[in-house]
Amino acid sequence: MQKSAPSSPRIESEGVNQMFSGIADRYDRANRCLSLGIDVYWRSRTVRRVKQANPQRVIDFATGSGDIALALRKKLSPQTEVIGMDFCEPMLDEARKKAKGIEGISFRTGDCLDLPLEDNFIDACTIGFGLRNFEDREAGLREMLRVLRPGGCLLVLEFSQPFALLRPFYYFYLNKVLPKIAGRITGDVQAYQYLGGTIGSFPDRAELSQQILASGFDRVSATPLTGGIVALHQAWKGE
Numbered sequence: 001m002q003k004s005a006p007s008s009p010r011i012e013s014e015g016v017n018q019m020f021s022g023i024a025d026r027y028d029r030a031n032r033c034l035s036l037g038i039d040v041y042w043r044s045r046t047v048r049r050v051k052q053a054n055p056q057r058v059i060d061f062a063t064g065s066g067d068i069a070l071a072l073r074k075k076l077s078p079q080t081e082v083i084g085m086d087f088c089e090p091m092l093d094e095a096r097k098k099a100k101g102i103e104g105i106s107f108r109t110g111d112c113l114d115l116p117l118e119d120n121f122i123d124a125c126t127i128g129f130g131l132r133n134f135e136d137r138e139a140g141l142r143e144m145l146r147v148l149r150p151g152g153c154l155l156v157l158e159f160s161q162p163f164a165l166l167r168p169f170y171y172f173y174l175n176k177v178l179p180k181i182a183g184r185i186t187g188d189v190q191a192y193q194y195l196g197g198t199i200g201s202f203p204d205r206a207e208l209s210q211q212i213l214a215s216g217f218d219r220v221s222a223t224p225l226t227g228g229i230v231a232l233h234q235a236w237k238g239e
């Protein structure tokens, strides 16, 4: 039980889309400042796992401004097709600007709760800080499972519940400090109060692993990063 964790906010796709549209051009700057640059390391750990899977086609879902998709493009073989997908056009515009002139990567519009993709279409997929924002987490997990080929894997990079000793400091930062700093950078304090709320109410590693299995994945592993502030879940579709 985290006494200082904020209550769970109601998540609706339309509101999420509007919120990210409003901060899209300041999203990267806020990320770097608020995580003190550690987010780059978290994404690189995710990409390393994908590289081990050696996929021919990989999609980064809820790609936002495209950082994971671009890191995948950089680290994977040139033969691998990399796609970033999101439903928020202004975030995709930022991603497309960053990808200008880079071959083998494309950004497409799509709702992760109803993916515009055929079954068994990809070998691997990633989702970074996106699952928390889904209106229906189980529907999103089931959709990602559907479009993965048998034996393919999903990497979920997401905020989690930190180790007990860190919690009081972490939640103080999340609830009191972060919205003020983020408000200055993005001009939208509410968006970052929402962030604190969604993080505080998000399942811990064991619970998220259970939810992933319950949605139909065959196996799952969970790795805590940075004192458990973030976790990397890897899940496989059965052969």
Ligand SMILES: C[S@@+](CC[C@H](N)C(=O)[O-])C[C@H]1O[C@@H](n2cnc3c(N)ncnc32)[C@H](O)[C@@H]1O
Binding pocket: 013, 016, 017, 020, 061, 062, 063, 064, 065, 066, 067, 068, 085, 086, 087, 088, 091, 110, 111, 112, 113, 127, 128, 129, 130, 133, 134, 135
């Ligand atoms: C916190 S951002 C993460 C962006 C990026 N993955 C990163 O690592 O910085 C969350 C993203 O999830 C997207 N998102 C939320 N729900 C979605 C849905 N149902 N379908 C597609 N994108 C969604 C939002 O538009 C937003 O770009």
